Amino acid sequence: MDLRFSADDEAFRAEVRGWLDTQLAGEFRHLRGQGGPGHEHEHLDGRRAWERVLGAAGWIGLGWPRAAGGQGASLLRQVIFHEEYARARGPGRLGHIGEHLLGPTVAAFGTDAQRARVLPPIARGEALWCQGYSEPGAGSDLAGVQTRAELVGRQWRITGQKIWTSHAHIADACFVLCRTDPASSRHQGLSYLLVPMRQAGVTVRPIQQLTGTSEFCEVFFDDARTDADQVVGEIGGGWRVAMATLTFERGASTLGQQIGFAAELDAIIAAARARGADRDAVIRQRLADAWIGLQVMRWNALRMLAHGERGELPREALMTKLSWATWHRTLGELAMDVLGPDAEVTDGAPYQLTTLQQTFLFSRADTIYAGSNEIQKNIIATRALGLPRGA
Template identity: 55%
Template structure:
């Protein structure tokens, strides 16, 4: 790294130390695995505070309202943000996924309409990819849209839609060419959620929260100009968006994982679990695996290696899931007991931090492309092995 990068790291660290204090101090560590609903509105206010001070859309070009920072400087910000225990941000889907996609594929009108609201966190977005019969197999989507009187009319269902109940808009992949199959005939649409043709049903998770949703479209409408790219080009646009998903923020994720690991080691030291040679050996193995994972994450960002993103997903998902399992063993018998919490609706029972980690991390190997799908992609597209039989 250059001296300019070192100076930028000092700037980020100083700003976070100054601003993650006072009224914002209680938000440290808020959100995260299985706790995404905690202090949601407060975290949105903090996200807007970041925007007001120029700490959103760091990698966007300056002409699109961003700061045009280098890949290294973006990584520095995410690393320092995680080290400062910054709260989970609420604008990831808009800022990190849709924004770059619009910059690359959107019309001037779409950029002018949507990029400012994403940058200022005034409009929130959710992602409509998965369906009941098209989870990791995105090419199997059946939600359809037809063009009528200058509007796309959408019919179908999406599921596992994170934060749909808090969002203003949704970007979806839909089938717009009747009779098409697989990745042909798909389009990438932008659809407003506040309309009669949209119903959102939260899904209660095993952690007790409801970050995920079912979204039903029954004659939902969006203007003809809300297709990103050309009609029928949705597969290419949708795949490009997924590449943005595995960008520099993954390094911040790694720092968050490291903090969880170190805190778990501290717990093992304080409750005597570290004296158990088996648990001590497993914690050491988890630490060694983390270092390998960190190196692989950096490599996936700096080298154009076929399949690197898929390998990274397999590695971190399995590692994090095993960390959750290990946390239960380190916590011991207490991990089987839920804590009682008092609220406006009376008392309830909620998982603690380590129980949340264990329960939520069960999904790590499923969302964002299941382990099975990742291995199939590596086998068929990278290693050129025979394709798996499909019914």
């Protein structure tokens, strides 16, 4: 049992910290703390430029295999980078979908030509990607995908609708799960296509969320085109590729995310003390419970990561999403109760939410996106506990 990072890893941490401190002191100073979940609408131009700075310094693709142009960094080093990035309050990443989801997928399933074409622009921080999975009729049940793609000559023609697509309005391209065999159903007959976003057949419509802001979009494909060689994996084998994409996130960002959570909890604790809400024993109990929950999530994450260093993540990793989403949603509710009557008052008209209001409202999405709490529990029950699938 040894829960410390090695001296080498700590040296790497110092290097990351030094670089971030320097870079976020000058031109990009105003980007600190901007963007991220619930704030994706902030400072888009500056954050795009920032991606290129990250890329030029070699920080993008840290965990990719060397053969794919990455650094082949260990999981712990990736964790350290995320931790330091969060500690420095680096701006919310615009390139993370390309870096963490598409990049490893293309590295694993793509052709040499696809790797050469797709990966370097991601690593340079130039190409921004979005993920075309969910549809109005295919949310938790992703196998219900109906967006069609048909190979006509040397091009795929794509028609259908995707929804809840983060960054679609700024992305250069989208990886789209499409039905390429019209006679197929469910998991068969799907393909994983790379589709340019800037073309006549693609229309993006931001969704105004209950926060009043928009970070998710609807994407309409109306005879959109992409070249025949832009299918990753086999034609008809897209389900396997799409599922693999979801497993590449191996928890590297978890500890970094928790640093953001700790900052939110700090703000709520400070508010409770400043307002005297902590004289209420129930509020004290809830704040202590939130702190304990955050520590436990950290210990969970360290345990998963120490295990993950040696290969596959253990079955306990299946609880990560359920745990943080539930914790964060509860924190949002607690924040409002700490503020009492003032919880209602916004920063201004028409709908300028305070940071804590933003946390409270946006956290309702946490327990829905990327696998709702109910789906997470189904997965735990069947995969971790071996209970029989429901009828």
